[in-house]
Amino acid sequence: MDFETLRFAKFGQLDAAVTDWSTMVSSLAALKDDARDGLKAAADKADWSGDNADVTKGFVDKTVREFDDAHKQAKSLWNIVKDTRDELKAYQRQLNEALERGSAKNLRVAATSGGGFTVTASTPYVNPPVGSPVGPTVPGSSESERDVNALRGELQGILDKATESDHTGSVALRALADQSELGFTGAEYKDRDSADKAIKQADELAAIAKKNPDDLTAKEFDKLNTGLKKMSGDELFSARFAEQLEAQGTLDFWAELNTPSSTDLQRARGDRFDELQQNLSLTLATASHSDSSGMTKWKHEMVELGSQPISKNSGTVGFQVMSNLMRWGNYDNSFLNEYGNELIKTEKERTDNGRHGTWNTPAPMDPTLNRTGSDSGMDPMTGFMKALSSSPDAATEFFSDTFLTKEEDHEFKEDTDGDKKMGMRELSNFDYLFGERDWPEDQTDKGEDSIAGRNNMALALEAATTGHPAGEGPREDASPHSAQQAKLMGDLVASVSEDKTRLTDHSYMGDSIGQITSEYLPDMNRAMSDDPGVLEDGEDGKISNLFPIAGSPADLNHRDTTRFLLAVGQTPEGYARVELSQKEYMMNLMDHHLNPDLPTDQRFSSDKNLTVSQISYASGEVAGTLAIGRQEEISGAAEEKDKSYDHALTQTKGAISGGIGIGIGVGTSFIATPAVGAAVGGAAGTATGMFMEEIFKDYEGEAKNEAGPVMAEHWENGRDTNFKHSQEAAIRAAKAHGIPLGDLATYARTGARDGFTDAGPNVAAMGPDLKTDI
Numbered sequence: 217m218d219f220e221t222l223r224f225a226k227f228g229q230l231d232a233a234v235t236d237w238s239t240m241v242s243s244l245a246a247l248k249d250d251a252r253d254g255l256k257a258a259a260d261k262a263d264w265s266g267d268n269a270d271v272t273k274g275f276v277d278k279t280v281r282e283f284d285d286a287h288k289q290a291k292s293l294w295n296i297v298k299d300t301r302d303e304l305k306a307y308q309r310q311l312n313e314a315l316e317r318g319s320a321k322n323l324r325v326a327a328t329s330g331g332g333f334t335v336t337a338s339t340p341y342v343n344p345p346v347g348s349p350v351g352p353t354v355p356g357s358s359e360s361e362r363d364v365n366a367l368r369g370e371l372q373g374i375l376d377k378a379t380e381s382d383h384t385g386s387v388a389l390r391a392l393a394d395q396s397e398l399g400f401t402g403a404e405y406k407d408r409d410s411a412d413k414a415i416k417q418a419d420e421l422a423a424i425a426k427k428n429p430d431d432l433t434a435k436e437f438d439k440l441n442t443g444l445k446k447m448s449g450d451e452l453f454s455a456r457f458a459e460q461l462e463a464q465g466t467l468d469f470w471a472e473l474n475t476p477s478s479t480d481l482q483r484a485r486g487d488r489f490d491e492l493q494q495n496l497s498l499t500l501a502t503a504s505h506s507d508s509s510g511m512t513k514w515k516h517e518m519v520e521l522g523s524q525p526i527s528k529n530s531g532t533v534g535f536q537v538m539s540n541l542m543r544w545g546n547y548d549n550s551f552l553n554e555y556g557n558e559l560i561k562t563e564k565e566r567t568d569n570g571r572h573g574t575w576n577t578p579a580p581m582d583p584t585l586n587r588t589g590s591d592s593g594m595d596p597m598t599g600f601m602k603a604l605s606s607s608p609d610a611a612t613e614f615f616s617d618t619f620l621t622k623e624e625d626h627e628f629k630e631d632t633d634g635d636k637k638m639g640m641r642e643l644s645n646f647d648y649l650f651g652e653r654d655w656p657e658d659q660t661d662k663g664e665d666s667i668a669g670r671n672n673m674a675l676a677l678e679a680a681t682t683g684h685p686a687g688e689g690p691r692e693d694a695s696p697h698s699a700q701q702a703k704l705m706g707d708l709v710a711s712v713s714e715d716k717t718r719l720t721d722h723s724y725m726g727d728s729i730g731q732i733t734s735e736y737l738p739d740m741n742r743a744m745s746d747d748p749g750v751l752e753d754g755e756d757g758k759i760s761n762l763f764p765i766a767g768s769p770a771d772l773n774h775r776d777t778t779r780f781l782l783a784v785g786q787t788p789e790g791y792a793r794v795e796l797s798q799k800e801y802m803m804n805l806m807d808h809h810l811n812p813d814l815p816t817d818q819r820f821s822s823d824k825n826l827t828v829s830q831i832s833y834a835s836g837e838v839a840g841t842l843a844i845g846r847q848e849e850i851s852g853a854a855e856e857k858d859k860s861y862d863h864a865l866t867q868t869k870g871a872i873s874g875g876i877g878i879g880i881g882v883g884t885s886f887i888a889t890p891a892v893g894a895a896v897g898g899a900a901g902t903a904t905g906m907f908m909e910e911i912f913k914d915y916e917g918e919a920k921n922e923a924g925p926v927m928a929e930h931w932e933n934g935r936d937t938n939f940k941h942s943q944e945a946a947i948r949a950a951k952a953h954g955i956p957l958g959d960l961a962t963y964a965r966t967g968a969r970d971g972f973t974d975a976g977p978n979v980a981a982m983g984p985d986l987k988t989d990i
Contacts, residue, residue, distance in 0.1 A: 217379040218331030219371070222308055223315075230301045238298075296411060300385030307378040311371065318367045325371070335368045337361075384412040388452070414453040417443060422460035429473040434484040441488065444495035448545075454502035459510030463517035467537045470496070471526050474583040490587040494544050501545025501603075515551045522555065522596075523562040532582060535559055536575070539599030540585040546685075547603050552610035559600060560619060560645060569626040570619070570643075573654035589661035591668035597649070598658075598669045605675035605686040612680045612700050615646040628652060646704060649673055651711050651718055667724050674725035681705045681732050690735060696767025697736075705736050705770040713776035716783035716986055719790075720849075726787025733784055734797030736770055738763040740781070741801075741834040743772035762820040762830055764808070775982045778841055782979055782986055785845020788864035795842050796868055799911050799941050802835040806949035810960075828960050829967035832942040836971025837978065839938045844979050848986075911941055935972050942968035 315325055324338045337360040388411035421443045424436050447453040461469065474489065503511055521534035538555075566574040575595040578584075586593025593599065604611035620626050622640040629638040643652065650673065658666040675686035681704045683697065684690055697705075708729075712719050719729060733740070741763045784790040809820060809827045821827045846861060946964035950957045979986070 217307075217375050217382055219333040219375060220327045221331065222304070222311055222375060222378050225304065225308055227301060227305060230297070230304075234298045234301055296385055296388050300381055303381040304378060307374050307381065311374050311378075314367065314370050314374065318363075321363050321367075323363060323367050325367070333371065335364045335371070337364055384415075387415060388412055411452055414447065414450050415456050417447060418453045418456035419460055422457050425457075425461050425469045426465060429469070429475075429481065430477075430479055432473075432481050434481060437481060437485045437488075437492070441492045441495060444492070444499050448495055448498035449502055451502060451506060454499045455506035455508055455511050458500055458503040458514050459508065463514050463521055466500070466514075466518070466541070467521060467526050467534050470541060470585070471530075471532060471537050471583045474585060474587070476581055476584070490589075493540065493587045497541045497544040499545075500541055501547045504548040504551045515548075515554070519551075519554050519558050522558050523565075531579070532585075533562075533596075535562060535596035535600075536594060537583075537585055539596035539603075540593045542599050542603035543586075543588070544606075545603075546606045547610070549607055549610040549613070552603060552607055553613055556600065556604075556610070556614045556645075557617070559596060560617070563597070564619070567654070569624060570648060570652060570654075571627060573656050575656045577656070577658060591658045591660065591666040595656050595658065595669055597653075598672050601669070601672035601676040605672065605679050608679040608683050608685060611676050612683070612698070612704065615644065615649075615677065615680045615704055616700050617645050619643045619645045619648040644707070646677075646707055647711070650677070650708070651715070667722070670722050671724050671728075674728035677704070677708065678728040678732055681708065682735050686728060686731075689731075696765075697770070699768040702739070702768040702770040705732065705739070706772055708732070709770070709772055709776050709780045712783050713779040716779065716786075719783045720786045723787040723790075726784065726790030727793065729784060730787070730790035730793030733781070733790070733794045734801075737794075737798055737801045737838075738765045739770040739772055740777050740838065742769065743777040744774050744834060744837055745830075746774050758820065761818055762809075762827070763805075763834075764818065774978075778975075778978055779983045779986060781838060781841040782845045782848070782983055785842035786849040788849075788860040789868070791842055791846055791861060792864035792868040795839065796865070796911065798835055798838045798842075799945075802831060802942065803945045803949070805831045806945045806964075807952060810946075810949045810953050810955060812953055812955060824955075825959055825963040828946050829963040832946070832964045832967030833971035833974075835942060836938050836968040836973075837975045838971075839968075840935070840972035840975025841979060843935075843972075844975060910944060911937075935969070938972050939965045939968045 318325060318335070322338045324336050326334050326336075328334055421440050424432070424440045427436070444457075447457075458466065470493075504515065518534070518538060522538065524534055526532050526534060526537060535558075539559075563574070564570070575597075578592050578594050582594070584593070586599070591598055604614060620628065620641075620643045622642050626640070626643075628641045628643055630641040631638060655669050658669065660666050678686040681697075681701050682690065683695060683701055712729075719725060742759055742765070745759050745762070781794070784794055806828065808814065809831065810824060819827075820830070850861070942964040943961045946960045947957060950960055
């Protein structure tokens, strides 16, 4: 800061800027509230379908978030400008006060070229100024020299602090503005100092990460680990840290830190490397959302370095390192898409277009890239799948992309036109990863076979098909399924139908596949109805009304759906999630269709008995198909496997009771009508909760020792409880809406009986190759 610049600074323009930003913040606050309370509230109440469900509602949600981000960013910018202005005014006041005190001592201050200044003692007055606190200074005396030096030091200190204030304010403003090239950043800072502190801390920690790991002390490790943990969600910090470390430095740091050695750091802190892996991953995930020039360069270089060896003589490539730093956090979608495209390109090159596997187990001197113990980390697809599981939009895009075209050189063929002549097949990334990839064998840190690769893939599929991060369940304001999501669901069902071992040989995927299935129950119930227009010629009867779907329906058929559900039923977690979800979906459907306020054009039939019977039949067939799948699975070691089913049901009950997982979200996500939206929030919501508690009590099974009795008992129990639950759902829904019960319970029971019983011959006819002869 120049001496004269601060001394004679006029703050009118800066004052105007502070005022303008204050007005902007207030205006954006009002717009944010209007968007949330008006636009979004109206959108949430609307009955979305078709393009409106796929596009418009999502656009509204995004717009509301942008208003919120705009307000946050404007308030942060206002805070920084205001704080900097106030500090500079204070420093100007301090400067002028110091000059007045110097003048009283006959000290003369003059500006010099280049922004500096000089302090000299002038000839003293014969009579000192009236009110002077001290007498005049005599030039050349020791007292004069002390006064000159003291004033010079004071003035320079003020200028230094003003320079720091001006510089840090400028850096913070530029860094905040650079975070988002389009739209607004969600970064929020209450003052200039907090933004400045984040930037300085990022520089400090990046300097530690740049050090040779052999020279890193335990104290420095702790400082880095603790700092990243605390600041990983801060946008300015994260972007600045990654920019300072750079893409190559990021890869070098993690690879070199984890290269087998006997350094003091590994002995002292090796048990905490997993924490650092997580904290570094979360930091880089936050940084990836920045559009600053430094982060744009970082992301571009990281993708380019993915297929390259990390050092001259290393067999480890960049993808293997970076993918292990992507297992936590929500990475930017565009970065994930670019990264995934390049990873697939590398995969094709290394596998000769999918002809064989790659990413073999690590050699003794290879770095231990994954510190969680779930797998070695050598397969970059494992970590990347985990990243996609937290980023639904990127996951949907990735699985939908093409892996191989028909024109490429590969060995995947199919009967393209039904004449039994095999032609070249086109594969999507989903087709390859779920059905065709030769997943490398890997081990945990305990020497056991690792399931992480395919399990992470299932988590990524959960995100890709449902639109929410894996494990979180649908939100109340969840957008309906898009056409791309529904297409993936259809591909998943067809793939498992074609070869059930893609699921049953890896039953640990059952929880994710079961969650996916539970969120597509309307689509599956439609597919199993066999008739897209029941009683189409009469006043009643559209299956689209019986099983309403907001958004794009999945293209499913009865055969594939039955075969798919049979396979899901052979996984304990999948069985539990779908079995319980179907019961809740049935309850919500009963509530929906027995609501007297339901508009006529949304009704399946004016005959309530027919409607209840059809709902119960569909639910019965789903339950019966799952029960057959469970029979197949426990036909061997009955006691052990049956206990795993009981445990899965208990765990799923806990998830529902805890408000996570499949709960009410199944109903509100798929029966997106004003009538049901209101009902679920009122009496029917209570009815559903009580209904589910009754169901939980009925699933307290007891394993037996012999397969035959177990299977027979479960079939009989499944049939009887299904009758009971269907009947109870009709009774509770009728009571909730105050309508006469009449024969509804009877129709519910007989419909459930017919559906459950018909599941047997349907499975026999549609999946004879899937049944075990006992």
